Amino acid sequence: MSRRAFRPARHLPAAALLAALVPLSACGSDNTSTTASGGASGAATGASIACNGSGQLLGAGSTAQSNAIDIWKAAFGAACPNITVTYGGGGSGAGIQQFNQGKVAFAGSDAALQPSEINASKQVCTGGQAIDLPMVGGLxxxxxxxxxxxxxxxxxxxxxxxxxxxxxxxxxxxxxxxxxxxxxxxxxxxxxxxxxxxxxxxxxxxxxxxxxxxxxxxxxxxxxxxxxxxxxxxxxxxxxxxxxxxxxxxxxxxxxxxxxxxxxxxxxxxxxxxxxxxxxxxxVTLSTAKVTGTGSDLALSIDYATTAPNAYPLTLVTYEIVCDKGNKAASLPALQSFLTYTISSPAQQAIGAKGYVPLPSEIASKVQTVIPTLS
Structure with a gap:
């Protein structure tokens, strides 16, 4: 870190998305599926969550997505008590730095990775590298x-x-x-x-x-x-x-x-x-975003100069930065479980009620395809 009115119909039907949330093959100790209660956050009532793995899942970075992460943590934590998600802000730059130092399992960044950051990630992503997964739309x-x-x-x-x-x-x-x-x-x-x-x-x-x-x-x-x-x-x-x-x-x-x-x-x-x-x-603007990343990397290009009616130009997407290969075996199942939940339609709609922009279904479906391939 180079995208029309929001129409719920652009998103995959809830049934189709929930069907995609099949339990992931566990590399950790737990492999259960449960239903989020929503709780005080109102997040994702009725969302099926595959609770694979256990322990602490650490993330850091973008403060723009902090409010979204708080909503998701409440619902995910209620459904998956064996996994504790801890997210520290500090900004996108600090998050990527901590990720490339091996201190966190994922980083939040409002800008796609730069080539130098990808090269640095190869030291911690054994046999792979960091990739950008769009997760939080906003402006x-x-x-x-x-x-x-x-x-x-x-x-x-x-x-x-x-x-x-x-x-x-x-x-x-x-x-x-x-x-x-x-x-x-x-x-x-x-x-x-x-x-x-x-x-x-x-x-x-x-x-x-x-x-x-x-x-x-x-x-x-x-x-x-x-x-x-x-x-x-x-x-x-x-x-x-x-x-x-x-x-x-x-x-x-x-x-x-x-x-x-x-x-x-x-x-x-x-x-x-x-x-x-x-x-x-x-x-309106994010609906025109194009994937410019290659392979598993889903970096997007946004048209900041749009003149389309009702298109607010100052939009952003926060990416979750993860390894495509070389994730730590102890945290990988929990990481996949959490990301699978956050890209689900119920989770996206939950943050949409708090000022964020649910990702278009075309982008969300691409992210859903990549998450199970992380290794």
Whole structure:
């Protein structure tokens, strides 16, 4: 870490997906199948979960998917008490680093693996290498906190200039031109970006590189390159800062905007109307995502420059990074069980209710095919 309205019919029927969740051949001690109760999370009531393996399953990385992982852990843990899933945030960069050091069984990354990261993974994936498995669909909200302003429209150029300190006042002519009838204050903009290496940053900067007409002068990267502004760690940190600081702006995954009751800017894309930051509009864009990875790797290309009606361009996919071969025998059965559950239709719909975007069925079915082949 180079995608229409959300239509439930695009997903495989629940019966077909559940039929695909056959118990995996166990390499560990347990091989049972049970039903998740859903619990307080409401996740995947009635989902059949193959509980193979036992012990602790460790993951780390993307903070954008943290809320999704929390939902899934609750349902999976209720169904599979012999497996404890522990996930630490820290950002996509830190997660991939821990994975390539052999510290975790999977890493969450909002950006597909770079060639150097794949090469490094061969040291821990004996006889294989790390691959990208799309698991969490979402979108990046450009969140703002401006007194007296409830609605804001921005485009690629203005977002780039704001986060690079080229636009420094809220009543700058470039912003007011996009917001007729909105009274914007003569106040300094407090721009807040990620301090840690972040896949969310990589997706935002990829969008800016394609849509800012040259205003964003830096290559897409997990590491922040814009000038000025303040920084905060993780999606939660950025959300907290924007909520606290008046006249501020930041970028977080939609579920963090919703959890913190933050306002999100609409994006002017060239479509007839600015596009609001909603899961349904994010699904319009993700429905056009194409697999660009080879073999078992399912890295995706997203069309950040889309001008399709209702297509919210600032979308992302969080990948679970795993070994195609060379996974640790002690954790492989639990890893396959957990991933098989998270890509199921009930699990995807559960996080869809919390601001994420259920993956299109075409992508989900590809992931379901790969998981049993992990070794």
């Amino acid at each position: 990046i909200s450009v969140v703002f906190n401006i007194s007296g302003v409830d609605k804001l429209t921005l485009n690629g150029s203005t977002i780039a200039k704001i986060f690079d300190s080229q636009i420094t006042k809220w009543n700058d002519p470039a912003i007011t031109a996009l917001n007729p009838g909105v009274t914007l204050p003569d106040a300094a903009i407090q721009a807040i970006h990620r301090s840690d290496d972040s896949g969310t940053t990589a997706n935002l900067t990829a969008y800016l590189a394609q849509t800012s007409a040259g205003a964003w002068k830096y290559p897409p990267s997990k590491t922040w390159a814009g000038q000025g502004g303040q920084s905060a760690a993780g999606s939660a940190g950025v959300a907290a800062q924007v909520k606290q600081v008046n006249n501020s702006i930041g970028y977080v995954e939609l579920s963090f905007a919703q959890t913190n009751n933050l306002k999100s800017a609409a994006i002017s894309t060239g479509a007839s109307q600015p596009v609001e930051a909603t899961a349904a509009n994010g699904a």
